[in-house]
Amino acid sequence: MQVPSLFxxxxxxxxxxIVETHASDYALGAVLSxxxxxxxxxxxxxxxxxxPAELNYEIHDKELLGIVWALKRWRAFLLSIxxxxEVLTDHSSLQYFMSFKILTRRQAHSAEFSSDFHFSIIYCPGRLATLPDALSRRDNV
Incomplete structure (x- = not known):
C-alpha cells in the first residue's frame, strides 16, 4: 500500500x-519545495x-532511482510548471546524467522517462540536504 505524500x-x-532527493542503503527520501x-x-x-532487487543497485543507480521516483510521485505538479x-542530489556525477553517451538499460529507461520534464540536476553536498537525507534514513519507513 502506497501512503500519500505529506503536503x-x-x-x-x-x-x-526545487526537488531534493536522497537514497540510503535501504530507502529513498524526497522533498518538493x-x-x-x-x-x-x-x-x-x-x-x-x-x-529487494533495488537494494543491490550501485549507489549512482539508487540516487537516479530516487530522482525518477520523485518525478513520478509529483508528476502532475512538475509537468504543470x-x-x-531544479533537482538537487548529493551524487555529483548525476548532474551530467543527461549528457552521458553510454547508459545501462536501467539508466536509459530513466533518461527516457525524465525527458518529459524540464529540469536541471544540481549537485548539493549531503551535509546541506538534511531533509531528504533524514527521510531516507528513517528505520521505520
Whole structure:
C-alpha cells in the first residue's frame, strides 16, 4: 500500500520549484519545495523503502532511482510548471546524467522517462540536504 505524500502548502506552478532527493542503503527520501520572496518553503515530503532487487543497485543507480521516483510521485505538479525546475542530489556525477553517451538499460529507461520534464540536476553536498537525507534514513519507513 502506497501512503500519500505529506503536503504542507498549496502548490503554485508560477513559483520556482526545487526537488531534493536522497537514497540510503535501504530507502529513498524526497522533498518538493517552492521558492517565494520569503525564502524556500518545503511543501511535500515523501519516502519509501527500496525493493529487494533495488537494494543491490550501485549507489549512482539508487540516487537516479530516487530522482525518477520523485518525478513520478509529483508528476502532475512538475509537468504543470512552465519554467525549468531544479533537482538537487548529493551524487555529483548525476548532474551530467543527461549528457552521458553510454547508459545501462536501467539508466536509459530513466533518461527516457525524465525527458518529459524540464529540469536541471544540481549537485548539493549531503551535509546541506538534511531533509531528504533524514527521510531516507528513517528505520521505520
Amino acid at each position: 504542507l502548502w498549496c502548490f503554485n506552478p508560477s513559483l520556482p520549484t 517552492l521558492v517565494s520572496d520569503s525564502g524556500e518553503h518545503p511543501i511535500a515530503f515523501d519516502r519509501r523503502k527500496l525493493l 512552465s519554467s525549468p525546475f
